[in-house]
Amino acid sequence: MPKAKRPDKEAVSRAIKLARTLRQTQHQMATHAHEAALDDLTSALDRLDSTLTMTLATTDDQQPTRISGDLAQAEQVFHGLVGPSPDVVFRRFWIGTRRPGLLVFVDGLVDNEMIDQDIVQRLEDASDISQTSPKQLGALAYDRLITVGHVTTTSSWPSVVSKVMTGNTAVFVQGLPRAFVVDTVKYPARTVPSTKIEPAIKGPQEAFNEVGLTHMNQLRRWLRSPRLHFDSHTVGKISQTPVYVAYLDGVVNRELLSRITDRVDRIERDVVTRANDVAEYLSDRRLAVFPQFRLSDRVDWVARELGQGKVAILVENDPFAILMPMTLVDFYKTSQDYSFSTWDSTLIRLIRLAGLLAGLYLMPLYIALTSVNVDLMPTPLLLTIDGSRQGIPFPPVVEVMIMYLIIEILREAANRLPQQLGVTLGTVGAVVVGTAIVKAGIVDDVMIVSATLTALGLFTTPAFEMTTPWRWLFWVMILGAYLLGIFGILLVTVGIVAYLAGMESFGTPYLTPFGPLQMSGWADSIMRWPIPLLQRRPEDLRPVHRRKAEPVPTPKPFRLGPRNSKGSTKS
Amino acid sequence: MGMQAIVMFLMLGILTGCASNRPLNERALVLVMAFAPGPHKQISVAFQIPTPQGLTSLTSGSTGSGSPGHKTSYTVFGRGSTLSQAFGQAQSQVNQGLYLGQLQAVIFSTRLSGAQFQAISSALTRIGQLDKTAFALATTAPLRQFMRKTPDSTPLPGLYYTTEFGCSQCQTVQLRRRVWSIEKYLNAPAQNLWLPLITLEPQGFHVDQMVIYRHNHAAKILSSQQTADIGYVLGLTSKGAVNLHWDGQTVSVRSLKANPKIRWQWIDGLLHIHVYLRVTGSVEEFPADLELGPHVRGLQQQTSAQLSSDCLTAVTKLSRNDLDPFTIGNAYEWQHPGTLSQWRDAYAHATWAITVTVRLQQLGDAT
Known part of the structure; x- marks a missing residue:
């Protein structure tokens, strides 16, 4: 095969100039009402222009590598x-x-x-x-x-x-x-925003913006220690996107860190525009239903996770930091869990668990008990459901499909609209569509209640990426309930637990601290013990030092009395 | 691996029986099933099914509602020489599958012959779909008249049984009996099945009597008082009452609940049955001008004497009629197999003794 002759750079440059001249000519002709005849010429010139530009760009060896001074x-x-x-x-x-x-x-x-x-x-x-x-x-x-x-x-x-x-x-x-x-860098950037994705009633509200340098500054303000390190990497052959691997030296497991940085370095992609582009390269299982990393835009949360011994990856142009490794329980923790009292936080976590169970099981149970295991339903409840289903043309499973589809459409539409309109849409969806669909006889009242609780239950999951697996598994559960009733639900549940038990996120068992059992991890899982008692970092992260707080005994009761008053008067 | 997965999914689809699943709206929910003898030794069966109006009347805010003029349930009748024929005839009259999984009550007419009762009871044990926790009752009322009756207290006749028997401490005598408990009385001649008797009243139904079966045939219907007295011995009475005359005035002792123990022994070839009853209760309607405390002991003794007398009369009468709802014969047969005829003779002439110990608690409380 004959070797292709390399294009002459000057000739190419002349061709580009010629193309530009022709374009100007075309513009002048267009002003004299010859548009129809010039269409072909225009497109041909565009192609020529782009081709020549690309050709010039690919002739690197024709470019001088050293600056000449001209x-x-x-x-x-x-x-x-x-x-x-x-x-x-x-x-x-x-x-x-x-x-x-x-x-x-x-x-x-x-x-x-x-x-x-x-x-x-x-x-x-x-x-x-x-x-x-x-x-x-x-x-x-x-x-x-x-x-x-x-x-x-x-x-x-x-x-x-x-x-x-x-x-x-x-x-x-x-x-x-x-x-x-x-160095005259001054990126157009948002001011440091407050988080809207992971809102909290109490506690810090600061979120990342899109600038990597600001990411680092914000984290540095939270963790004012030389132990906070940022390893800089560049990913994307064309985009040259800066990626910073943040960790606390002396806390994070070095092997974990090296594995993560190694995977970041191995990313081979032309353009990287967001954190997820990086994160999906890092997962152990590319097709896993459950997420193995968490994206968070809360600065305080990222700082806290770094303190636990995790690694955060900051990607330029994306306000979300990638946190890893993550376990199932980690996705049900929020920043405000640590801003409330123990009892508040524990109650909220239990409600989240109840929400998950309701969201996952309510509709499958409805199908199982109305289609397969009718005999297991208490008679008064069954008669009530049967009464509400009078005149409904569809079987329960179709009802569920209709209602869930409506919920998903409303959810997606609300996401796409501006916030104010989204609220309106939610109200319209809940009130108008809900009432209308019952009056139209498409679904029954009990299904509306069930669907609403299901949607609300799944919304209680704090991390958005964790709702998606449950939304998928919800349909598997529906299928199991429709085919096998209660037994099917149990079968799918066992399958999910087995799947979760087999998952790992960067060597961390996904079901810790429940499987393998780590009692020390229970203190900050379903319940949240008082902060002074949370003295150790998670065992599954294998941090360099597990202890993160020294034990401090509960202070002795203190009572202000007359003696104290005298003391203060004297002072 | 792929083949294994395919086989597993195929097995799941084929072997689960999901193809026979029917959603709720394709099932006719039978809440009450009743049996009565038909002409020419046939069996009549009736299925009571709620109407759509009856169902919607249970939900407030639903699109439809049961208006007062509408029937809340309808009944499907079937008749045949065998139970399956009767079921088949009834099924042909409805366009939905007769679903017995939510059955609330099975009613047996007292006019059923022993053979019919046994055939029905035996068949019921073999219907896998049947809810065997349904309540079993007997009635003397004609089948059609019974099934047409709707009590005032519940919108659906079928829900009467749940409210009647749902509370275990609410009835005077706990006459709750499940379908599954009938099974053990079949082919067991040494013991006698009892069922609660349901009677028709202008307002609906009433249950305070007991029917005792012999050889699967309704042999004796006890009165309300006899039922309460037998209930003490069976440990079923939880709200018994006794009216006493004390110092020329009426005193009521209520909320009587018995804890029985039955002992039997042979003395000189005669069967002696001794019943020990430990009874608790409370005093009501005591004269206001008297202080109750000093009289409690006397009241206890008088209550004991009356209960002992009443119960003795009731159990002796059953014994003379060779009716043993106490399952004493069952224990004898277990110890002496093949001597049932001797037992029957001895039981009919048995000597009964009832010792009642009453402790009146919660003095003055009205329950």
Whole structure:
């Protein structure tokens, strides 16, 4: 097979210019009402333009790897790499009065004020630079720019280009075979928001935004210790997304950490835009129904989990941190569990458990008891249900399918709408649709009650990613109930427990502390013991140090009496 | 592995019997089933099924509601020389499957012959779908008249039995008897089955009597008082009452509950049966001008004497009629198999003694 001839870079550049010229011509012709005839030409030019741009971009070995000091060539190289991107700005200016310079930066990612005042103005005022030889040029320019902040010099084109793409500004000086890379990064970012995904009545409300640096700053504010480490990784061949693996040194299990970082490094993907893109690469089982990581946007929660010996992965451009390893119980803990008293928290956790059981079993039991094991139902209740089902044309299983479909549609629609409209939709769905569907004789009253409790029960799960497995398994449960009644429900339950017992999340048994049994873990599972008694980190995480708090005896009862009053008066 | 999974799913589908599952709306919920003799030694069976109006009347806020003029239940009758024929005829009259899994009561006419009763009882034990926890009762009323009756207290006739027998301490005599308990009396000539008798009243039903069967035939219907007296010996009476004359005035002793023990022995070839009753109760309607405390002992003695006398009369009468609802004969047959005829003779001439110890508690409490 003959070797393909490599395209000549200058020829390609000329072709691009020609294409642009043709496009302008086309635009002029379009203004004279020749649109129909120009359609083909337009599309052909588009194809030509994109093809040539891609061809130029792929001819890396044709690109110079070292900076030559020629500004025209620098501009040309950049143009060739980024194409006609309007956000990449090339700004020529004069250093002193005689030496030309070139700034390259991405508009929107940089602080324009810093460029104007700290780079352009300083260099334009530096008359001594324009008089020096090229050898002294670098040192003098660096001296002028060093006041800006973080400045590096490089003569490598790939290095310059990648840094410009992340918000730095490249400064080229005519005759200088190097470029200055000035840290002018200023991303457009939300202010630090309060969490809306994991709300809490009490306790901290701060959430992450989309900027990785802010993620780290926020965590650093929570854990003011040099033990808090961030391992920086870059994933995405094209997107070059920064990923930070956060952990507490001296707490986290080193082997666990190395496994996680290894898996992060192994990610081979062109574009990574969100945390889930990374997280799904890290799971032990790609098709597991139950999640093996938790995404949280609460800074306090991530800090707490790091303190437990877990690892958090922060992905640039995503406000959710990936927490791992996770067990089933971890998904039923929330930040506010630790902001309330022991009894409040324990009660809330029991209600969550009851909600899960209601959400998972209510409708299957309804089907089992009305379709298969009718004899197990107390007669008065059965007659009530039978009475409410008079005139309903569908069997119970179809009723369940209809109602659950309605719930899912309402849920999805409410998610898609703005918050205010979502509330309205929920009300409309609950009141209007519920009443109307009963009056229409499609489902019965008992089914409405059952469906409502099911939906509410599954909503009590704090972590959204944990509701999805139950929503899937709900249908397996329905199938079991429809085919085998109560026995089917039991069979599916046993299957679920067996499946959960066989799962692991980064070497952590998914059902801990219940299986394998770890009594110390029970203190913070279904119940939540008083915080002074939570003295050990989870055993399943194998942290370097299990003890996280020293035992402090309960204070002796203290009573304010006359003696105390005298004491305070004296003082 | 794949083949194993396929086989497992196939087995689940084939062997579970789910194909025969019928949803609730495809089943005719039979709440009461009644049996009576038909012409030409046939068996008549009746199934009482709630109507849609009757069902909707149970739910408030439902789309439909049972109006007062509507029937809350309907009855399907069947007749045949065998029970299966009668069932088949009844089934042909409804377009839903007759479902016996929620049966509330099985009513036996007292006019059923022994053979018919035995055939019916035996058949009932073999209907797998039948709810054997249903209450078993006997009635003297004609079948159609009985099934047409709707008590005022419940919207559905079938729910009467749940309310009547649901509370174990609410009746004077706990005459609750389940269908499954009939089975042990079949082919056991040494013991006599008893069933509560349900009678028709203008307001509905009434249950305070007992029917005692001999050879699967209703042999004797006890009066209310006899039922209460026998109830003491059987340990079924929990709200007995005795009216006494004390110092020229009437005194009521109520809430009498007995804890019986029966001993029997042979003395000189004669059967002696001794019943010990430990009875508790409370005093009501005591004269206001008297202090109760000093009189309690006397009241206890008088109550004991009256209960002893009443119970002795009742048990002696049963004994003379060769009726043994106390299952004493069952114990004898266990110890002396093959000597049942001797036992019957001895039992008919047995000497009864009843010792009653009354302790009146909760003085003055009205329950």
